Amino acid sequence: MDSVHNFPKFFATWSSSSNILNCILESNWLDQRVDVTVEPEHVIISSSQNGCKFLLRGITLLPDTCRGLKMLNTEELHFSMKGNLSVDDDVFPMKRKKCSSQTETVDTIQRLQNKWYCGVCKQKILTDRCILSRVLPLPSENWSEFADMWFCHNHGNQEESSQKQGRLLPKAKECFVGETYVLVARRHVNNVGIKVTKSGTVICRRCGRQIGEAIESENGLSKEDSIIKFFLHTLLMKDLAYADLIKSEISNGHRVDLNGFFSGLLQEQSDTYASFRFIIESQCDGLSGNVQDRPSSTCLLWMLDSMVQMYRSSSVPDSDGNIQVTKTDVTKIMFKCQLGGLCANRSPDYVTKSVISLWKKDNTVHGFRLPHPVFLQLINLLLQNCKTLPASQRYLNGFHMSFIENSKVS
CATH class of the missing domain: 2.170.150.20 (Peptide methionine sulfoxide reductase.)
Structure with a gap:
């Protein structure tokens, strides 16, 4: 039996404007002869020795519309198809607050x-x-x-x-x-x-x-x-x-949902300043030392879509050997960052001064500051979420791709 680490993974994002589900299957089985079967409520992947079934909830697939099959790196199979959301499923679960x-x-x-x-x-x-x-x-x-x-x-x-x-x-x-x-x-x-x-x-x-x-x-x-x-x-x-x-x-206990906190913050900043690009800066605070001399960090953040439905398979199959696919409402993000202080010696692969200067000159880019510990929590969250994406989806045009799970406001 395959280990959990080698079990296939299913990843998809939903486009509400066209009712298209863009899917990615990750598996080392794909370097063999495999069959992929799409049915209205599940996707089956099987080879001569292995097989698993991904169960999708809240969406009904239309197998006849499956198209765009493409193999990447022998471990990723990309395809897309149309589908219908369940009647009780809310495409836009976040309700705007009347006040900030x-x-x-x-x-x-x-x-x-x-x-x-x-x-x-x-x-x-x-x-x-x-x-x-x-x-x-x-x-x-x-x-x-x-x-x-x-x-x-x-x-x-x-x-x-x-x-x-x-x-x-x-x-x-x-x-x-x-x-x-x-x-x-x-x-x-x-x-x-x-x-x-x-x-x-x-x-x-x-x-x-x-x-x-x-x-x-x-x-x-x-x-x-x-x-x-x-x-x-x-x-x-x-x-x-x-x-x-x-x-x-x-x-x-009441453990704080960092995803909810940061998604709410970015949504409010975007709505208030009519911007989807942000320069987030932070400067180390303390009890001593000149403020101007303290190290600073910068993150360029680009909100691509504030309402994306993401489908991801669980890492462990159920008792019947099937893998549940759950839906999460997320904000899709691209980002670059340059960390100051103790992290300043890391390779400057994120942000250069020229890029920061271009963004600051653009009036459509909104800038704001975060306390340094909070800034580091945001970067850590973005990096962690980035690592959960399929390998082909983690980097685009010099930016890291990531997401933040949206909080549901009643």
């Missing part, structure tokens, strides 16, 4: 106040005494480029205003909400459950997960007056005052 996620986060914090928890272990993040008098949304990341038109620098005889530095920082009892993070004064952080390391990393003492980072203190400010940046996707904001009534939910 940033506005929703502001409303949630105003309602729940200090009820912030680690998304994994439910460790309390803010102190019980913390009552936030002001919760305000931050402007877009590019606001500081136009600050000269908005502010009179050193207004009120302030020697170094936060506006002049290009930063908006909250004071005591204030919370500023960004698109991917929230800012609060360190004095409101629960030091029993949360630890700030010397390098500025903010971790949960209970589960050891990084949930944020400390922002460099202003001159003359005490440690208690410094600012903590919490990453939104690591937090659970919920009223757990009656934790004994929902003990099972707490014990199971």
Whole structure:
């Protein structure tokens, strides 16, 4: 019997505009004489010694329309055919929100106040005494480029205003909400459950997960007056005052779906700025060092299609020897990246300065920043998803191909 690693794989993407299913069969059986049979609800691949059946759910194939047979690298068979989705299958499962996620986060914090928890272990993040008098949304990341038109620098005889530095920082009892993070004064952080390391990393003492980072203190400010940046996707904001009534939910944990977080972020950025190409930048933050001297990373990201239905076979056959093919709604992406800091010595095969310059000059390209740990999580997710694609689908025109699973919003 073949090992699981050598078992054939089925991969397909669905085009809703033409009702076409583009299919790829991956198998080392293809270097032999094999038969591929397409029936309305399954695809069968068989040779003289081996065979398996891929069961498709939610779609009915039209075998007579099968065409475009093409063999690549003796291990990939490409073909396409028409099909019909099930009546109950939703081609567009994502429903647009009426307001931005940033506005929703502001409303949630105003309602729940200090009820912030680690998304994994439910460790309390803010102190019980913390009552936030002001919760305000931050402007877009590019606001500081136009600050000269908005502010009179050193207004009120302030020697170094936060506006002049290009930063908006909250004071005591204030919370500023960004698109991917929230800012609060360190004095409101629960030091029993949360630890700030010397390098500025903010971790949960209970589960050891990084949930944020400390922002460099202003001159003359005490440690208690410094600012903590919490990453939104690591937090659970919920009223757990009656934790004994929902003990099972707490014990199971609330692990954050990174696919859902990043797909929602890119969808919102695309809708807001009418763009499908992005320059995502990141700069290492910390408690010391000149900001300009810190290493930076850049990712060029191209959203090819925000609504793609992807079909992939499971790695393990069921008890009957059949392989289930499941459907996932994804955003199809091409990307290049250049990592700074410790990763700067890797081969510069992703992004060159000339390419970045061309994208920055293009008004249709939207740029925004991510906290460095969040940026690295996005790149890692894209690379992991890229590796799950068939070999012929992982690279195109100098870009890596990947996808992000879409979150379903009710």
